[in-house]
Every structure is written in C-alpha cells, then in structure tokens.
Amino acid sequence: MEIQQMKLKNIGCFTERTFDFSDLTVIVGDNRTGKSTLVHAIFFAIFGRHLHASLKPEDLCSKGEKFGTAIMYFSKNHDKDFKLHRSTAGVPKLYEKSEEDIMWSPVLSDNPENLSADSSIPAQVASLTSFFRESELLYFLQDMKPKNNKTLLQSLIGADDLQGVQSKFKKALRLAGETKKTAGHAVPKQIPDLKSIQNLKEELAGLEKKLGETDAEYKKLLRNRDNEINPEVFRLLRKQYEEKTKELDTAIKSREKNSPPEELKKKKTLLKKQLSEKDSVAQCKDEFYRKIVDYEQNVKNLQLRIERLMDMKKRSGCPTCEQPITVEQVSELISKLEKQSVDAARNRGKVKEEFQKAEGRLKEKQLLEKELRKISRQIEEAHQLDKQIEKLKHQPAKIKEELEQYERLGNLSDARKRYRHEKKLEAEQKNLEKQKEEVRQKIRQNESTLRLAAESRKKLHIAARNVLLCDVAKQAIEDAANSMTRELLDKVRTGVRAWTENFIFLKHFNIEMTGSELLPIIQARGYQYKLNQMSKSERIFLYLMLKLAIGDALGHLGAFVLDDPADGLDSKRKQTLAYLLIEVARRRQLIVTTNDLFFAELFPRSSLVSL
Amino acid sequence: MVAESLLSELFCRKIEKLAIEKHLTDAEKERIISVFGEVMTNRFMDAHQICQRLAGEDTV
Numbered sequence: 001m002e003i004q005q006m007k008l009k010n011i012g013c014f015t016e017r018t019f020d021f022s023d024l025t026v027i028v029g030d031n032r033t034g035k036s037t038l039v040h041a042i043f044f045a046i047f048g049r050h051l052h053a054s055l056k057p058e059d060l061c062s063k064g065e066k067f068g069t070a071i072m073y074f075s076k077n078h079d080k081d082f083k084l085h086r087s088t089a090g091v092p093k094l095y096e097k098s099e100e101d102i103m104w105s106p107v108l109s110d111n112p113e114n115l116s117a118d119s120s121i122p123a124q125v126a127s128l129t130s131f132f133r134e135s136e137l138l139y140f141l142q143d144m145k146p147k148n149n150k151t152l153l154q155s156l157i158g159a160d161d162l163q164g165v166q167s168k169f170k171k172a173l174r175l176a177g178e179t180k181k182t183a184g185h186a187v188p189k190q191i192p193d194l195k196s197i198q199n200l201k202e203e204l205a206g207l208e209k210k211l212g213e214t215d216a217e218y219k220k221l222l223r224n225r226d227n228e229i230n231p232e233v234f235r236l237l238r239k240q241y242e243e244k245t246k247e248l249d250t251a252i253k254s255r256e257k258n259s260p261p262e263e264l265k266k267k268k269t270l271l272k273k274q275l276s277e278k279d280s281v282a283q284c285k286d287e288f289y290r291k292i293v294d295y296e297q298n299v300k301n302l303q304l305r306i307e308r309l310m311d312m313k314k315r316s317g318c319p320t321c322e323q324p325i326t327v328e329q330v331s332e333l334i335s336k337l338e339k340q341s342v343d344a345a346r347n348r349g350k351v352k353e354e355f356q357k358a359e360g361r362l363k364e365k366q367l368l369e370k371e372l373r374k375i376s377r378q379i380e381e382a383h384q385l386d387k388q389i390e391k392l393k394h395q396p397a398k399i400k401e402e403l404e405q406y407e408r409l410g411n412l413s414d415a416r417k418r419y420r421h422e423k424k425l426e427a428e429q430k431n432l433e434k435q436k437e438e439v440r441q442k443i444r445q446n447e448s449t450l451r452l453a454a455e456s457r458k459k460l461h462i463a464a465r466n467v468l469l470c471d472v473a474k475q476a477i478e479d480a481a482n483s484m485t486r487e488l489l490d491k492v493r494t495g496v497r498a499w500t501e502n503f504i505f506l507k508h509f510n511i512e513m514t515g516s517e518l519l520p521i522i523q524a525r526g527y528q529y530k531l532n533q534m535s536k537s538e539r540i541f542l543y544l545m546l547k548l549a550i551g552d553a554l555g556h557l558g559a560f561v562l563d564d565p566a567d568g569l570d571s572k573r574k575q576t577l578a579y580l581l582i583e584v585a586r587r588r589q590l591i592v593t594t595n596d597l598f599f600a601e602l603f604p605r606s607s608l609v610s611l
Numbered sequence: 612m613v614a615e616s617l618l619s620e621l622f623c624r625k626i627e628k629l630a631i632e633k634h635l636t637d638a639e640k641e642r643i644i645s646v647f648g649e650v651m652t653n654r655f656m657d658a659h660q661i662c663q664r665l666a667g668e669d670t671v
Contacts, residue, residue, distance in 0.1 A: 161654070162618070164654075165650055165651065168650060168656070168657065168658045168661055169650075169658075169661060170658075171658030172658040172659075172661040172662040172665065174658075175658055175659060175662040176662050176665070176666070179662070462666065463666075465639075466662065466665055466666040468633060468635075469635070469639055469642070469643055469665045469666075470661075470662060470665055472626065472629045472630070472633055472635065472643060473626075473643045473646065473647065473661075473665065475625070475629060476622050476625040476626045476629055476643070476647075477622060477647070479621070479625045480618055480621035480622040480624075480625050481618065483621045483625075484617050484618050484621055487617065487621075488617075
C-alpha cells in the first residue's frame with residue numbers, strides 16, 4: 001500500500017491538519033510538535049489500534065475532546081484508491097475508487113470493527129516490520145533473545161497457537177488409539193465359522209425329516225386305533241376293579257372289627273336306663289350344698305348370740321334398755337343355745353357326707369354318658385359301613401364283567417404292543433423336538449456371534465482407519481509447522497543477506513541466524529559480539545536491517561514509518577543512515593520523522609513537511 | 612497466526628504426499644484438510660471433536 005494523505009482531527013496536538021505523503025517524506029519538527037503522534041495516527045488509521053499495545057485508541061484524542069478522527073487516503077497496486085475513515089469512537093468506514101470513477105463507493109465488510117487497511121498483515125507483524133521507534137530499541141534487544149522459551153520468530157508466527165493445534169492433533173491420535181483398543185476388545189475371541197453353522201443346519205434338517213416320519217407313523221397309528229381296543233381303557237378298568245375290591249375289603253374288615261349292632265344296641269339301652277336312674281343326683285347334690293350353707297350360717301348366728309349373752313352376763317343388764325338380767329336366766333339361755341349349735345354342727349356333718357356321696361354318683365353318671373356317646377358313634381359307624389358295603393358289594397363284579405366284555409372285543413396282546421409302540425413314538429417325538437430346539441438355539445447363537453463379530457470387525461476397521469487419519473493429520477501438521485519455521489527462517493536469512501549488501505557498515509560484522517531461532521550471532525574480527533556490547537549506532541543499524549529482513553519474510557505494509565531514527569547519531573552515522581534509507585525508499589514508501597534539520601536535508605529528493 | 616496461509620499450504624502439500632503413501636481415499640484426504648481448516652478457524656475445537664470429525668462423525 002502507498003499512503004497518499006492523512007487528515008487528522010482532534011488527534012494529539014492536531015486540531016485539524018492534513019499531511020500529504022510521497023515515496024519519501026521527511027517530517028521535521030521540534031520536540032512536542034506531534035512527530036510521534038503522527039506515527040501513532042498512521043498506525044491507528046490502518047489498524048484501529050494504538051501502536052503501543054498497552055494503550056487504547058482513545059489515548060490519541062486531543063485533551064478535552066471526546067473523540068478524534070483520522071482519514072487516510074491510500075492506494076494499492078497503483079490501480080485503486082481507498083479512503084479509510086476511522087474514529088476513536090465509532091465504526092470505521094472504507095471507500096474505494098478506481099481511476100475512472102469519480103465518486104467514492106463504500107467497501108462492505110462482515111466485521112467492520114476489525115476493518116484494516118491491509119488485512120493480509122496482522123497489526124503485531126506490521127508494528128515490527130513497518131514501524132521504527134527509537135523507544136522500541138531497548139525492548140527489541142531483549143526480544144531478540146529467547147524469552148519464555150520462545151524466540152522472536154516463534155512469537156511472531158504464533159508458535160503458541162501452532163503448538164496448541166499440534167497438541168490437539170496429538171491428543172486426537174491418542175483418543176483414536178484408545179477407541180481402536182476398545183473396539184478390538186469388543187471383537188469376540190471365538191468366532192464360529194460358516195461351515196459349523198452349515199453343519200448345524202444340516203443336522204436340523206435331518207431332525208425335522210425324522211420328526212416328520214415319526215409324526216406320520218404316529219398319525220397312522222392313531223387312525224387305526226379306532227378299530228381296535230384301547231389297552232389304556234382296559235388298564236383303567238382293571239385299576240378301577242382293583243380299587244373297588246380293595247375298598248370293599250377294607251369296609252368289611254372294619255365292620256368285622258366292631259361289635260355286632262344288636263349287642264351295641266343292648267348296651268346302649270342298659271346305659272340309658274342307668275343314666276335315667278342317676279338323673280336326680282345332680283339335683284340332690286345342689287340341695288345338699290344349699291343345706292350345708294344354711295347350717296354353717298345357723299352355727300355362726302348361734303355363736304354370735306352366745307357371745308352377746310356372755311357379754312350381758314358380765315354386765316348383768318340389758319345393753320339396750322338397761323334392765324337388770326339375772327345370771328341364771330342368761331346361763332340357761334346360753335346352755336340352750338349351745339345345745340342348738342352342737343345339733344346344727346352335727347346335722348351339717350351328716351349333710352356333708354351325703355354331699356360327697358352325691359358327688360361320687362355324679363362322676364359315675366358322667367362316665368356312663370361318655371360310654372353312651374361312644375356306643376352311639378359305633379352304632380352310627382356300623383350303619384355307615386353297612387351302607388358302604390351294600391353299595392360296593394356289586395361294583396367289582398360289574399367292573400369285572402365289563403373287563404371280560406372288553407377283552408372279548410379284540411386282541412389285547414396286540415393292542416398292548418401297539419399301545420407301547422404309540423408311547424414309544426410319543427417319547428421319540430418329544431426327544432426329537434427337544435433336540436431340534438437345541439440345534440436351533442445353537443444356530444441362533446452362532447449366527448448372532450457371527451453378526452456381532454462382523455459388526456465389531458467393521459467398527460475396528462473404522463477405528464483403525466481413524467487412527468491412520470489422525471496419524472496422517474498429526475504428521476502433516478508437525479511437518480508443516482517445522483517446514484514453515486524453516487522456510488520463514490530461510491526467508492529471514494535471505495533478507496539479512498540481501499540487506500547486508502546495502503548496509504555496508506554492517507559488512508564488518510558477520511551476522512548469522514542460527515538454528516531454528518531468530519537469534520543473530522554477530523562476529524567481528526574473530527570475536528563474538530554480544531548485542532548489548534554493540535554501540536548504539538551499531539544496534540540501530542542492526543535493528544533496522546532485521547526489521548527489513550523480517551518484513552521480507554513475514555510481510556510488511558509497503559510503507560516504512562520511522563520515528564526519529566537519527567536520534568543520538570553523529571553526523572557521519574546520520575549520513576550513512578540517510579544513504580541507507582534512500583536505498584530502502586527505492587523498494588518501499590518511506591516516512592521519516594526527525595527534529596534534526598541537518599538530517600532532513602540529507603534527503604534531497606524527499607517531500608519535506610514542517611510541523 | 613501470522614503465517615496461516617503458508618502453514619495451510621504446507622499442510623495440504625504434506626497431506627497430498629502422505630495420502631499417496633498411506634493409500635488414503637480422496638474423501639479422507641479432503642476430510643483431513645477440512646478438519647484442519649476448522650481447527651485453524653475455531654480455536655475452541657478440542658481433540659475429541661477432531662477425532663470425531665476425522666472419523667466422519669457429526670458433532671453437535
């Protein structure tokens with residue numbers, strides 16, 4: 001790109017100012033006249049950021065102003081003009097115009113926030129390869145050495161991101177390997193072959209055939225059975241006969257074991273009679289009991305009266321009316337009452353004896369009742385057995401008759417043989433069915449295992465293929481990353497060699513880029529120089545040359561902006577620098593700022609802008 | 612990443628070479644290149660997703 005014009009409004013010390021640029025423009029101005037501000041404004045106009053990564057675009061605004069604007073006119077490839085309008089507080093707008101166009105037409109962007117004048121170069125790279133700041137020099141020297149295990153080149157090409165991508169592919173390969181291992185475990189260890197399944201199918205066909213034959217034979221037997229006697233019926237009749245005979249025998253035996261019914265009936269009558277005689281016993285017992293209670297009460301009363309009389313005898317008077325009572329009268333009364341009490345006690349003893357006798361008789365009655373119940377039950381059982389015997393008596397004979405009739409119907413021996421054959425066929429059928437089911441089960445199992453094995457193998461194949469793809473991708477990214485680093489380093493080396501031709505001053509030094517790192521080894525007269533042992537002018541020239549070389553390798557804007565490069569150089573070195581910059585201006589547009597008029601005059605064909 | 616286009620170019624070149632060596636199909640080759648492109652544009656894509664995408668499985 002070629003920067004043609006810049007219009008600044010409220011940027012730094014510029015309230016409103018327009019700058020025109022040619023292939024080589026020298027900006028001259030004293031300190032604090034806006035030289036660095038202009039350099040920052042150019043970077044801001046191109047990328048929308050501050051040249052110092054730690055500062056914001058708003059920091060470019062003039063004091064007291066809410067926002068500033070920078071309008072940059074530039075061309076690309078000398079055939080199209082562009083106008084980029086950028087504000088510190090707003091969305092940038094880009095316009096384009098061809099040579100034949102009169103009006104500017106807007107360029108649409110998907111993401112206007114990130115709009116850049118040159119989208120092919122990231123701001124970080126452009127800052128290094130297209131801008132020269134004296135203040136940057138110190139840090140540059142530090143950056144040249146490996147920092148945080150990264151070289152400058154590694155930082156510039158985004159080695160971190162690249163390493164991240166590489167590690168992702170590496171991890172993906174590991175994951176694919178694990179998936180393959182799992183898929184390998186899923187493949188069955190023993191896989192049945194097709195031949196064994198075929199054999200089983202043949203076996204099944206054989207069994208089915210045999211089963212069909214057996215079935216046909218069995219059906220034939222069943223058809224013929226209608227004309228013949230059934231030994232099973234015979235067997236059942238026989239069994240029935242045996243059961244009934246046994247039942248009858250048991251009933252008769254039980255009947256014989258019991259006493260004859262007449263005898264039992266006699267016993268029952270006798271017991272009933274005995275019982276009726278003892279019916280009044282219970283009543284007598286109750287009466288005796290009542291009498292005992294009465295007598296006991298009577299004795300108690302008499303005792304109480306005697307006690308009272310004894311008391312009266314002691315007092316010699318009636319305790320109620322206090323009338324005098326003679327001792328003789330009381331004694332007579334006491335002896336009378338004592339006699340009555342003795343009589344009552346004697347009578348009570350007699351009644352008690354009677355009561356005990358009544359109790360004994362009652363127990364006898366209960367035994368008799370028990371005996372009566374037993375006999376009644378025996379009589380009932382005898383009746384039942386009689387009924388059963390009567391019922392069963394004719395049954396065995398009847399069944400036997402039926403059996404004889406059935407035997408007469410056909411040849412029982414043949415029927416038995418046929419029946420046995422029938423049963424044998426049934427058993428065979430059952431056995432064949434069982435075998436058939438077992439073989440079917442085996443076939444199903446084998447087919448299922450075979451299917452599973454096929455699926456597992458397919459999955460294993462896919463997993464193995466994925467491992468291959470992951471491996472190829474990993475290899476490719478590793479090789480590409482290495483090649484890219486190598487290629488970029490070669491480009492930088494080529495650039496260094498090319499620019500050294502112009503930087504005659506640096507010919508005294510042998511500058512080499514070592515290994516895969518962008519770390520120059522500088523040798524002079526057989527001694528290895530350390531960067532910080534070089535003089536300031538030497539470092540400035542080395543810095544400038546490396547910027548140009550890296551720019552050739554990684555890309556640059558096409559314009560090179562230098563902020564006061566001659567600061568601190570003597571007049572001889574200034575001349576050398578001016579000579580070099582004129583050489584650079586042959587290949588790139590150059591914008592140089594300086595506060596030294598002598599230095600500015602060393603560029604005779606440049607456009608001079610005074611601040 | 613600064614040299615993304617250079618890296619992509621080198622990657623594709625390497626894939627072409629490896630595809631012949633490892634007898635990869637055109638579809639597989641294209642898949643690897645497409646996954647690489649996705650990884651370069653989507654920095655949140657993880658190894659698991661890469662593995663799935665390379666296997667030809669769709670990821671959500």
